[in-house]
Amino acid sequence: MYLYDKVDQQIVDERVAQFADQTRRFLAGTLTDEEFRPLRLQNGLYIQRLAPMLRVAIPYGMLASHQLRTLSYIADRWDKGYGHFSTRQNIQFNWPKLEDVPDILAELAKVQMHCIQTSGNCIRNTTTDHFAGIAPDEIVNPLLWCELIRQWSTLHPEFAFLPRKFKIAVSGATHDRAAVGVHDIGLQASTQDGEIGFTVWVGGGLGRTPMVGKRIRAFLPWQDLLTYMQAILRVYNLHGRRDNKYKARIKILVKELTPEVFAQEVETEWQRIKDGPNKLTAEDVKRIESQFTWPEYDVGLADQDDPTDGIAQDNPAFASWIKRCVHPHRVPGYRAVTLSLKATGVPPGDITSAQMLAVADIADKYGFGEVRVSHEQNLILSDVPSRRLHELWQELKALNLASPNIGMLTNIIACPGGDFCALANAVSIPVARAIQERFDNLDYLYEIGELDLNISGCINACGHHHVGHIGILGVDKAGEEWYQVTIGGRQSGGADQAYDDKGVLRAGGASIGKIIGPSFARDEIPDVVEKLVQTYLTCRDSEAERFVDVVARLGLAPFKVGVYGESDRTHDKEATPA
Amino acid sequence: MTQATLEQSQAGVQHETAGPTHLLKAGAVIVDDWHEWVPSPQSSEENGNQHAASDHFPPDEPHWIVPLSFWLKNEATLRVRQHSVGIRVDPADDPFDLVTTAPDTLDPTGIALIAVAFPNFNDGRGYSHAYTLRAHLGWHGELRAVGDVLIDTMFYLARCGFDSYAVKPGHDPHAALDALNTFSQRYQRGYTEVATAPRR
Numbered sequence: 001m002y003l004y005d006k007v008d009q010q011i012v013d014e015r016v017a018q019f020a021d022q023t024r025r026f027l028a029g030t031l032t033d034e035e036f037r038p039l040r041l042q043n044g045l046y047i048q049r050l051a052p053m054l055r056v057a058i059p060y061g062m063l064a065s066h067q068l069r070t071l072s073y074i075a076d077r078w079d080k081g082y083g084h085f086s087t088r089q090n091i092q093f094n095w096p097k098l099e100d101v102p103d104i105l106a107e108l109a110k111v112q113m114h115c116i117q118t119s120g121n122c123i124r125n126t127t128t129d130h131f132a133g134i135a136p137d138e139i140v141n142p143l144l145w146c147e148l149i150r151q152w153s154t155l156h157p158e159f160a161f162l163p164r165k166f167k168i169a170v171s172g173a174t175h176d177r178a179a180v181g182v183h184d185i186g187l188q189a190s191t192q193d194g195e196i197g198f199t200v201w202v203g204g205g206l207g208r209t210p211m212v213g214k215r216i217r218a219f220l221p222w223q224d225l226l227t228y229m230q231a232i233l234r235v236y237n238l239h240g241r242r243d244n245k246y247k248a249r250i251k252i253l254v255k256e257l258t259p260e261v262f263a264q265e266v267e268t269e270w271q272r273i274k275d276g277p278n279k280l281t282a283e284d285v286k287r288i289e290s291q292f293t294w295p296e297y298d299v300g301l302a303d304q305d306d307p308t309d310g311i312a313q314d315n316p317a318f319a320s321w322i323k324r325c326v327h328p329h330r331v332p333g334y335r336a337v338t339l340s341l342k343a344t345g346v347p348p349g350d351i352t353s354a355q356m357l358a359v360a361d362i363a364d365k366y367g368f369g370e371v372r373v374s375h376e377q378n379l380i381l382s383d384v385p386s387r388r389l390h391e392l393w394q395e396l397k398a399l400n401l402a403s404p405n406i407g408m409l410t411n412i413i414a415c416p417g418g419d420f421c422a423l424a425n426a427v428s429i430p431v432a433r434a435i436q437e438r439f440d441n442l443d444y445l446y447e448i449g450e451l452d453l454n455i456s457g458c459i460n461a462c463g464h465h466h467v468g469h470i471g472i473l474g475v476d477k478a479g480e481e482w483y484q485v486t487i488g489g490r491q492s493g494g495a496d497q498a499y500d501d502k503g504v505l506r507a508g509g510a511s512i513g514k515i516i517g518p519s520f521a522r523d524e525i526p527d528v529v530e531k532l533v534q535t536y537l538t539c540r541d542s543e544a545e546r547f548v549d550v551v552a553r554l555g556l557a558p559f560k561v562g563v564y565g566e567s568d569r570t571h572d573k574e575a576t577p578a
Numbered sequence: 579m580t581q582a583t584l585e586q587s588q589a590g591v592q593h594e595t596a597g598p599t600h601l602l603k604a605g606a607v608i609v610d611d612w613h614e615w616v617p618s619p620q621s622s623e624e625n626g627n628q629h630a631a632s633d634h635f636p637p638d639e640p641h642w643i644v645p646l647s648f649w650l651k652n653e654a655t656l657r658v659r660q661h662s663v664g665i666r667v668d669p670a671d672d673p674f675d676l677v678t679t680a681p682d683t684l685d686p687t688g689i690a691l692i693a694v695a696f697p698n699f700n701d702g703r704g705y706s707h708a709y710t711l712r713a714h715l716g717w718h719g720e721l722r723a724v725g726d727v728l729i730d731t732m733f734y735l736a737r738c739g740f741d742s743y744a745v746k747p748g749h750d751p752h753a754a755l756d757a758l759n760t761f762s763q764r765y766q767r768g769y770t771e772v773a774t775a776p777r778r
Contacts, residue, residue, distance in 0.1 A: 030750075152765055152766060162702055277767035
């Protein structure tokens, strides 16, 4: 866990004072609505359909138990007793009052939290692998680099008013769990001649014009990380389009210039600053490292008796949970555990204040008081002794946090949708619920195997539908809710191809899903998903071939037939992308 | 900075029309008595015509600011005036155009100040222009933010190298001056360290 020093604390405290003054001036009428809007957005405050929405940053998804208790307190005192984890490792409160927000920010500042740059046209919260620091396949610990980027990007004087929002993701492991291919900048750790550095991807993103990022630098030495990003941001700040918000993301600039020309522009700017004051030194990294508390692992743990396997043999429900929700850890004897926030009937990513308190206690009891938030909208206990898994499972079951569906179809990513969000064309949460209810048979769910299903209530794609193996997008047609279905999306960047467990080469790398045909009414969606799944089960070459692999191998055709039949409904004019 | 009306623009003259804009400079609030020269279309076309030029130039008096494009077309004439002019850099301008001599160094002769325009405070290009002028082009003279200059952007502006500010009407200039101290700490290196002045 990163602990603030005086500088960090003072910046956050002064930001609270600044926002309190801005709110006061707005309410007094000396700051216009037009002026206040970008300022409040840069403090995570939206005006939503029913009430303001406040988005709290959880930098790189790391939370301490005492911070979770504060979030619980905020949910009870200023909200309706719950919060919503977003796909960007943040938490959102849907019911605060504008005039209370300065007090909420002050409460957050007491536990080293803030809402800085969680919205607006600026550099947003940097996201990473939810197993950062504990993954067995880690090349570098991304937490250090994320914190360096957090500091560098916080209140950056030159890049506070960019053409559009700007999202950075860092993957420190060989397997990308941070979706670096669909961020404005994606950084994938790598090594060259024993030196650590990053592969730099630029111009990925979802939203209206989904694109996979382009690799503009194969290897960037770590010392150059900030100066190189400074050059990217400067080129974007000066040349990104500002005449049309739908064409303002860096992906459009990269596309219009071509990645080669864009990279050359960055190179020209970078040559001017690369050896300047933002070049990183070993001391910089050491300073950041020293401000983290690192778990004091029990090195003898792996030698102690572990009853887990024995219990699992006699208890299929526990075994299912182990298989789906328990993950390897770089330290022998420890495991990472996902707490599924995807129980059937609960809006994906929602957590009650009581659950927050319980999870905080569990994090203290079974770990080092640390929790991670995943971009799949679940929580991770990062350091659980393997021998205590059964005990933990029993506690989690009582809290409805032990749904054994991680990686499965019912682990649905969904935005808040039309129930809350002013932008949405359609609801997301009831659609998620209907699908979860349809696939509530665990044996069937496991038969289907790994399948990411993502739902967005509008083209802004907060539910990352483009990178779902199955993606569902709410669209508005003549004032009615309709749903467009895509298949074949993938969120992980990295290798274009990889071998599966059986040694078969499968397609890999981030990919944008393709639309299967005309949209559907809401109540048709569970049937459509069912038909897609049936088509997959018929077509797969083995259990090792996942849904998304079949789409890569066979294309859309068999799925279109499976869903629409042999009729030519698929040639309907509605098949054109929205 | 007083905005020109359309008629005045076309005539190539400018008068103050509204209440005074406040200028923050060297820790003080003063009245902004600078004028923006809006060249008539004629003078742009007659670029290089030395005989016709005088009618289409601001009078050789203090406190005129000309657009970058006008400066570039009339640089030789403008540099030798008795009263130096300011140059306005708009968001779409490229400050590197100011470099005419040594590589990446700006000749300050005849330039009273450089005014970077923020037609809307949401347009952040002016911040990069300021950084470029200070860090890459060696401009050490006065760098002024003009246009949509809010209390709320003062700190960022100062960090990017501005040292004078024509505050947007409606924003309390004294509060704007205080806002230079909004943050007493910063993370980024290579940007101006804002001198901490005592709060009011």
